[in-house]
Structure formats: structure tokens, C-alpha cells
Amino acid sequence: MIRTVKTTPFTDQKPGTSGLRKKVKVFQQPNYAENFIQSVFDVVEGRQGATLVIGGDGRYLNREVIQTAIRMAAAAGFARVVVGQGGILSTPAASNVIRQRGALGGLVLSASHNPGGPDEDFGIKYNVANGGPAPEKVTEAIHARTLSIAEWHAADIADIDLDTPGETQVEGLTVEVIDPVSDYAALMETLFDFDAIRAAKLTMAFDAMSAVTGPYATEILEKRLGFAPGTVRNGTPLEDFGGHHPDPNLVHAHELYETMMAGDAPDFGAASDGDGDRNLIIGRGRFVTPSDSLAMLAANAHLAPGYAGGLKGIARSMPTSAAADRVAEKLGIPSFETPTGWKFFGNLLDAGMATICGEESAGTGSDHVREKDGLWAVLLWLNILAATGKSVDRIARDHWAEYGRNYYARHDYEGVDSAAADTLMAELRGKLDELPGTSFGALTVAAADDFAYEDPTDASVSRNQGVRVLFEGGSRVVFRLSGTGTSGATLRVYLERYEPVGGALDAETGVMLAGIVAAAEAIAGIRAHTGREQPDVVT
Ligand code: G6P
Ligand code: ZN
Known part of the structure; x- marks a missing residue:
């Protein structure tokens, strides 16, 4: 018995750095999780008779979304769902199970390091058969599908007991609850x-x-x-x-x-x-x-x-x-x-x-x-x-x-107004050509660019991956907007200074990076754009 439910697209289901992450309240909207899961299933080929792994980090909404995903997996033609006992599978353990079981892929339900609870964050990430997060061409296809989706499908299955290891057969689907730790x-x-x-x-x-x-x-x-x-x-x-x-x-x-x-x-x-x-x-x-x-x-x-x-x-x-x-x-x-x-x-x-x-x-x-x-x-x-x-x-x-030692710190400005953060990045990108040769205190810019990556295995290209300002002598500052936040923008400023063998290898990181922090402010105008005097988190 398959139930088909009419739906309309949500326009905010573009996967970020690591899957779709939103507030729990957003995921609790009718059809929200279903639309995304159906979009994943619509995009991945070879579902008939295949195995799907489902696990999560146990955060609020985990069990509910697992039950939904099981019903939808049955409707999508999967033959077997492997799920961690209690709905628990760490992300690396889920990757391992996908590989060990020769699964087509897996749904990893987590918002990673973001807080959990009714007013906090939830997330869904799709991993492919190698056990890793879906590559960009897949996440882009999933996103495109979320914008055209018109219905989702679920088998009529009562809630599965997730707390007892073992197999249940229902509606042509085998659900296997496994000990999440032993493998x-x-x-x-x-x-x-x-x-x-x-x-x-x-x-x-x-x-x-x-x-x-x-x-x-x-x-x-x-x-x-x-x-x-x-x-x-x-x-x-x-x-x-x-x-x-x-x-x-x-x-x-x-x-x-x-x-x-x-x-x-x-x-x-x-x-x-x-x-x-x-x-x-x-x-x-x-x-x-x-x-x-x-x-x-x-x-x-x-x-x-x-x-x-x-x-x-x-x-x-x-x-x-x-x-x-x-x-x-x-x-x-x-x-x-x-x-x-x-x-x-x-x-x-x-x-x-x-x-x-x-x-x-x-x-x-x-x-x-x-x-x-x-x-x-x-x-x-x-x-x-x-x-x-x-x-x-x-x-x-x-x-x-x-x-030698690479002194390093990351300064995060969290919950920044998105438009202000975008303006900061746009201004930086507009300056890339004029920065080389310019000096900030003792630092002179050797090169500046917007990082692009060409994958050496399939030649796919990913652009706009962060602005790098490289100084003479191996120091640098990188500016990027986080792709994992759920409210406003997070500006990340990455600071690095190389100290060669024989140099000051046991100094305070803050002291060693002070000149680069000042240069970052002069280059990007962080205070003016964000209204912040200090970063919220320094790691
Ligand atoms: C997640 C991803 C990492 C990424 C990190 C920070 O943990 O799995 O690959 O480095 O988020 O990403 P962000 O876009 O927030 O800087
Ligand atoms: Zn994590």
C-alpha cells in the first residue's frame, strides 16, 4: 500500500557544506522533510532492490524522521533498510556500514556540531555508495529536484521498533536494526x-x-x-x-x-x-x-x-x-x-x-x-x-x-546580517587585482584570489570557495562565509603565519598573528561591515 501525497516545492532546500541544515521548526513544517527525502530518492538511480542505511546522532526529531524515511524508502523500491539501534549511527560509523553492506547510499540525520532540541537544529545529508557525502553534482541535482517536486510517496507501515536489534519484514521491505558500535x-x-x-x-x-x-x-x-x-x-x-x-x-x-x-x-x-x-x-x-x-x-x-x-x-x-x-x-x-x-x-x-x-x-x-x-x-x-x-x-x-610551525587561528563572526556579509565578500572579490604589492604594516601582499578547485580525478571545477590573500614569506588570511549555519551568515577569517625551523617556535599564537589580524581588518573592513568589534569564537 503506497500513499502518494501532493506537495509544493520549498525554495530553501539547497544543501550546504554538509547536507540540508535548518532549524527543527523548519523541518517540522508539513512536507518539509518528506520533500527533501523524496528529492534525494528521485535523483539516485538503482534503488530497486538496493540497501539504504539510515542513522543519526540522536538529536531531537531523529526518531521521527527515521520512521518517515523508512516508509518512503519502501515506496521508493529499496529492498532493505539498515538502521542503527535507537536510531543511532555516528557519521563515520554510517559511512562504514554503507561500505560494508554494499549499500546504494545512506541518510545521515544530523546537524553535526550545531545545538539540538525543539528550538535548535536538524539536518539530513545523503551519502553515496562509497560511504561519503554526495558530491556536488548529486547535491545540485537534489536541489534542482526540490524546486520541481509535486508529490512524495510512502508505504503504509506502522512505526518500526528501533530499540530491538533484528529484522522486520513489511511491505516488501526488510528493516534491519543493528548494533551501531560493533562493526x-x-x-x-x-x-x-x-x-x-x-x-x-x-x-x-x-x-x-x-x-x-x-x-x-x-x-x-x-x-x-x-x-x-x-x-x-x-x-x-x-x-x-x-x-x-x-x-x-x-x-x-x-x-x-x-x-x-x-x-x-x-x-x-x-x-x-x-x-x-x-x-x-x-x-x-x-x-x-x-x-x-x-x-x-x-x-x-x-x-x-x-x-x-x-x-x-x-x-x-x-x-x-x-x-x-x-x-x-x-x-x-x-x-x-x-x-x-x-x-x-x-x-x-x-x-x-x-x-x-x-x-x-x-x-x-x-x-x-x-x-x-x-x-x-x-x-x-x-x-x-x-x-x-x-x-x-x-x-x-x-x-x-x-x-617549522604554522601559527594558526580562525576568527568566526556569527549571526551576521546576510546582506552585510555578502557585501563584504563582494567588495573583497572586487579588490583582488589591486591587492598584490600593497603593504599592511610589515606584510606585503604577494597574491590574492578567489579559490577554485579542479578535481584531478574527474576535472569537475568548483569556484568561489573563499578569498585568499597570500603575503610574502608564507603568511596568509582567508575569508569565507560558512556553509553550515542556520541563521544569518557566519564570516570565517582564517589566519596563518609560518615560522621556520630555528625561529620563534614556542610563542603565543595571538602575539604571532597580531599583524595578520590587523591586515585582515584593513583589507576587509570587518568592523564596518559587521558592526562587530571582536569575533564571537576564536579557535
Ligand atoms: C562540516 C563539514 C566540514 C567543514 C565544516 C565547516 O563539518 O563536514 O567539511 O569543514 O563543516 O564548514 P563551514 O562551511 O561551516 O566552514
Ligand atoms: Zn560533525
């Missing part, structure tokens, strides 16, 4: 030396931020690796993440930061975000920027069994610091610079051109899945600590002594 934990055991980590007897604090990684971290860290009970904090996923932003940065995970800066800090501290794909790494007394973490992981990855054969290449998003490029150079392997968004790494990973990827936005991962993976980064760090016997601080200092 993922098994994959991690193939990549890392669990015995060595156990034997190292490290101490650790992991903040799951009341989000999806709680059950994964408890199973892997406390049960399989023998970390003390209580190592995992905030380990129960909550629909509203306890009212917090499940964003693992120094602002939203400040309690972990304080723990790690205290005299009695454990050896290692880490946190993950709402859907488990981001990571924050803090050693005792030492915060590691995501850009540095990528470089340090790449430089030491061979110490873990899964990467003992070496890396094929390293990829980073454009605003991520160039620290990883220096590692690639030393290893004699290629490095790639892509636009912001994990979807741009998928082709490089599929083609075997890159093994490790990372972004300044706290994402690192490898070719083991096609998403960034928070716990993977934590485990690779643990494996490196165990194999070297060094502290995080020692690894960081040794790294800078060998490669």
Missing part, C-alpha cells in the same frame, strides 16, 4: 595496535559532549582498551546535548581544556562533536590545532599497523594550514588542497591518491571510511603516544623543530 569498533581494531595502547597505561579524559560518540567511546576506550571507568565524560547521547553546543573547540569544550591545563591533568584529552566526525586533541598542557594535528598524524601514521605501509598522499581543505604540505613534501608524496567540505576528499580517496585528509574545522580521517572520523583521530594519537612513549607536548615540539 565500527571491529574496524578500529584492524587499524590500530590495541595491545600496545593498553600496555602503555596512559590516562585520558574523553568528552563525548552528550552526543553520539558516548557509546562508541565507552566500548572502545573503557571496555576494549582498558581506560579507567569515567574516562568517558558526558557519555549518554541526549536529544538536546544537555543544552550545549556539541562542538569540540576551546569555547564549547572548555571544561576539558581546563582539565588538561591543570597540574593533575591526564596524559591525553579529546572530545568529539554531535555526530562523531570531529575531534579536539589536547595533551597535558598542550592544545594541538586541527591543522597541526593533521600534520603530526600524517608524519607519524606509519607507527600504526593500518598505515605501516606508508601514505599515498595527504589532502587538506584550502583554509587548513599548510603544515601538512610540509610533511607530504618530506615523505615524497603528493599533497592536495580542496575546497571546504569532506565531500571533496571522496574522489581522491577512491582513486588511491590520498590516504589521510584533514580540515581546520576539527576533522581528520583516512581512507578507512569516506567521512572524517573523531574517534579514529583519537585512536591514532593514542597509538602514536604508545609507540613513541612521548607526550603530546613532546611530539608537537619535535614536529615544529623538524618542520
Whole structure:
């Protein structure tokens, strides 16, 4: 029994950096989620008899939208839906299940690090058969479909019990509820030396931020690796993440930061975000920027069994610091610079051109899945600590002594008036030709452009991916508007200064970047356009 419901398009369903993200209230409008899911199904070919994976980070609306998606998947011809118990699948675990099961794709229900609850955010992202976020040509086709959709279809199925593992057959569809953790934990055991980590007897604090990684971290860290009970904090996923932003940065995970800066800090501290794909790494007394973490992981990855054969290449998003490029150079392997968004790494990973990827936005991962993976980064760090016997601080200092240091910060101006933000970017783009040769304090502009990327595997081109101003000597500032926000615009200003080997490698980041901050203001007129004296978040 298939029910067909007439609908009209919503004009705001263009997927952003990472799927469609909106306020819960927007998703609760009649037909809103259905229109988007139907548009996905209308665009993907090969649904008849195929498997679809559905999982989410457990936030408010997760269970409801999963039931809707199951009914619609049945109507769309899927033969099997695999769903995580309780509606839970971390984003990297969903990517793994899609790959392991040979699924056609998956619906990942999350707004990642954005807050959850009735007045907060929800999201739907479609991942393709390689386990990764749909590439731009697919998201563009989905968007086009949302603008012409006239009806959606659902099978007449009562709510499925999502809490009991096992299979249910209904209306020609098999719904399989799986343990969300076990396949993922098994994959991690193939990549890392669990015995060595156990034997190292490290101490650790992991903040799951009341989000999806709680059950994964408890199973892997406390049960399989023998970390003390209580190592995992905030380990129960909550629909509203306890009212917090499940964003693992120094602002939203400040309690972990304080723990790690205290005299009695454990050896290692880490946190993950709402859907488990981001990571924050803090050693005792030492915060590691995501850009540095990528470089340090790449430089030491061979110490873990899964990467003992070496890396094929390293990829980073454009605003991520160039620290990883220096590692690639030393290893004699290629490095790639892509636009912001994990979807741009998928082709490089599929083609075997890159093994490790990372972004300044706290994402690192490898070719083991096609998403960034928070716990993977934590485990690779643990494996490196165990194999070297060094502290995080020692690894960081040794790294800078060998490669030099890329001082780095990102300044976010959140909830800015969209028109004002667009004007700022338009003015910047209008100035690109006149900037080279101009000086701002001690900094002289060497080049300025609007980043465009040509994918080396399929020659597809993505333009307007952020304005880069490169100074002589390797410093730079990048301006971009976020593609993941749900209200107003977020201006991101990425600041980077390279200090070579033998230079000031242990200075305060704020001091080292002051000149670039001043240049960014002079170039873009941030105060005048946004009315803000200070960024809202500095990471
Ligand atoms: C998500 C994406 C990342 C991206 C980040 C920031 O986490 O998966 O690939 O780097 O958002 O994106 P934004 O457009 O907000 O800067
Ligand atoms: Zn996330």
C-alpha cells in the first residue's frame, strides 16, 4: 500500500557544506522533510532492490524522521533498510556500514556540531555508495529536484521498533536494526595496535559532549582498551546535548581544556562533536590545532599497523594550514588542497591518491571510511603516544623543530546580517587585482584570489570557495562565509603565519598573528561591515 501525497516545492532546500541544515521548526513544517527525502530518492538511480542505511546522532526529531524515511524508502523500491539501534549511527560509523553492506547510499540525520532540541537544529545529508557525502553534482541535482517536486510517496507501515536489534519484514521491505558500535569498533581494531595502547597505561579524559560518540567511546576506550571507568565524560547521547553546543573547540569544550591545563591533568584529552566526525586533541598542557594535528598524524601514521605501509598522499581543505604540505613534501608524496567540505576528499580517496585528509574545522580521517572520523583521530594519537612513549607536548615540539610551525587561528563572526556579509565578500572579490604589492604594516601582499578547485580525478571545477590573500614569506588570511549555519551568515577569517625551523617556535599564537589580524581588518573592513568589534569564537 503506497500513499502518494501532493506537495509544493520549498525554495530553501539547497544543501550546504554538509547536507540540508535548518532549524527543527523548519523541518517540522508539513512536507518539509518528506520533500527533501523524496528529492534525494528521485535523483539516485538503482534503488530497486538496493540497501539504504539510515542513522543519526540522536538529536531531537531523529526518531521521527527515521520512521518517515523508512516508509518512503519502501515506496521508493529499496529492498532493505539498515538502521542503527535507537536510531543511532555516528557519521563515520554510517559511512562504514554503507561500505560494508554494499549499500546504494545512506541518510545521515544530523546537524553535526550545531545545538539540538525543539528550538535548535536538524539536518539530513545523503551519502553515496562509497560511504561519503554526495558530491556536488548529486547535491545540485537534489536541489534542482526540490524546486520541481509535486508529490512524495510512502508505504503504509506502522512505526518500526528501533530499540530491538533484528529484522522486520513489511511491505516488501526488510528493516534491519543493528548494533551501531560493533562493526565500527571491529574496524578500529584492524587499524590500530590495541595491545600496545593498553600496555602503555596512559590516562585520558574523553568528552563525548552528550552526543553520539558516548557509546562508541565507552566500548572502545573503557571496555576494549582498558581506560579507567569515567574516562568517558558526558557519555549518554541526549536529544538536546544537555543544552550545549556539541562542538569540540576551546569555547564549547572548555571544561576539558581546563582539565588538561591543570597540574593533575591526564596524559591525553579529546572530545568529539554531535555526530562523531570531529575531534579536539589536547595533551597535558598542550592544545594541538586541527591543522597541526593533521600534520603530526600524517608524519607519524606509519607507527600504526593500518598505515605501516606508508601514505599515498595527504589532502587538506584550502583554509587548513599548510603544515601538512610540509610533511607530504618530506615523505615524497603528493599533497592536495580542496575546497571546504569532506565531500571533496571522496574522489581522491577512491582513486588511491590520498590516504589521510584533514580540515581546520576539527576533522581528520583516512581512507578507512569516506567521512572524517573523531574517534579514529583519537585512536591514532593514542597509538602514536604508545609507540613513541612521548607526550603530546613532546611530539608537537619535535614536529615544529623538524618542520617549522604554522601559527594558526580562525576568527568566526556569527549571526551576521546576510546582506552585510555578502557585501563584504563582494567588495573583497572586487579588490583582488589591486591587492598584490600593497603593504599592511610589515606584510606585503604577494597574491590574492578567489579559490577554485579542479578535481584531478574527474576535472569537475568548483569556484568561489573563499578569498585568499597570500603575503610574502608564507603568511596568509582567508575569508569565507560558512556553509553550515542556520541563521544569518557566519564570516570565517582564517589566519596563518609560518615560522621556520630555528625561529620563534614556542610563542603565543595571538602575539604571532597580531599583524595578520590587523591586515585582515584593513583589507576587509570587518568592523564596518559587521558592526562587530571582536569575533564571537576564536579557535
Ligand atoms: C562540516 C563539514 C566540514 C567543514 C565544516 C565547516 O563539518 O563536514 O567539511 O569543514 O563543516 O564548514 P563551514 O562551511 O561551516 O566552514
Ligand atoms: Zn560533525
